[in-house]
Amino acid sequence: MTPARPTAPIRPPRRVAVIGLGLIGGSLTRDLAAREIHVLGYDRDSATLRSAREAGHLRTALDASLKGLRDVDVVVLAVPVTAAPAVMEAALPHLSSTALITDVGSTKRAIVEAAERLEVAERFVGSHPLAGDHLSGWAASRSGLFHGARTYLCPTLHTTEETARLAEWLWTTVGAAPEWLSAAEHDRRLAWTSHLPQITATALALALDSAGITRADLGPGGRDTTRLAASSAEMWTAIARENRDNIAEAVAALEHRLRRFREALQGAETAEIHLHFLEGAAWAGR
Structure with a gap:
């Protein structure tokens, strides 16, 4: 189900809460605050929470109880994909007046299923801004990160039109370009366009390490190719676990190509190489 494109204007939300102030959550906090939206936030790292407050981007700091979510219009779960369902469930008692609940994770089937199970499907849209980086944390967050960034929006079977309009408002407000698709299609597509490149960079880094090659030994092309290997191991372990079926299929296709390449090299098959x-x-070039 893909909601119809919003046609009627909405009244912009006054209060948006961001749970998790890393690269994506922190950048969203900065951009929303710059547009004079009251941003509430929480991060399990007290130093991160303090930095966001001291920088002037976070109007209200929440504590671990999340009780301060009452009277919030929009809640954004900017936490690892395996943690998002539990965080949503913990916040649930305080979300009776929240019009939109969304996340920013790189997988969508599990969080959409959790929204259905927790009976907030009408108010939920999964979000995935394609604005990631190998850097992470509040220190890596920055204003303008989402400008022009494709942002996938994945509805539940029961997402309302009002909720869909709010999701589009959230991301267009910070300059992103929303695109609707199902959670299943999102996970299948991202296995190829995001998760496979990450796993390839990681595997290449490990192969180089086994040969005694350091990153300092590489030229510009090698450093570009292995840049993603520096990404957060915690975040990517969660993503790989959540989307393992689709990723395994993509990895098998890569293995097939590599095997053919190896066979061509071993046989000195110039034309095939x-x-x-x-x-x-x-x-x-396409």
Whole structure:
């Protein structure tokens, strides 16, 4: 189900809460505060919470009870994908007046299922701004991160039109470009476009390490190719676990290509080797 494109204007929410003030949550906090929206926030790291307050971007700091979520219009769960369902459940007693509950994770099936199970499906839309980085934490967050960024919006089977309008408002307000698709299609697509590149960079880094090669030994191309290997292990372990079926399929396809390449090299098959490079260059040029 994809909600119809919003046609009627909405009254902008006055109070938005962001749970988790890392790269995505912190950047969203900065951008919303710059637009004079009252931002409430919580992070399990007290130093991060203090930094956000001292920087002037966070109007209200929440404590671990999340009781301060009462009277909040929008709640954004900016926590690891495996933690998001539990955080949503913990916040649930305080969300009776919340019009939109959303997340920012890189997988969507589990959180959409959790929204259905917790009976907040009408008020839930899964969000995924494609604005990630190998850096993480509040220190990596920055204003303008979402400008022009494609942001996938994944409804539940019961998402209301009002909730859909609020989700689009949230992301267009910070300059993102929303695109609707189902949770299942999101996870299938991201396995190829995001998760496979990450796993490839990590595997390449480990292969280089086994050969005694450090990142300092690489040229610009090698450093670009392995940049993602520096990404958060905690975050990517959660993503890989959540989307393991789709990722395994993508990894199998990569293994097939690598096996063919190895066989061509072992057989000194010049034409086949050239074809691999030729086809790769053709894809990159499209």
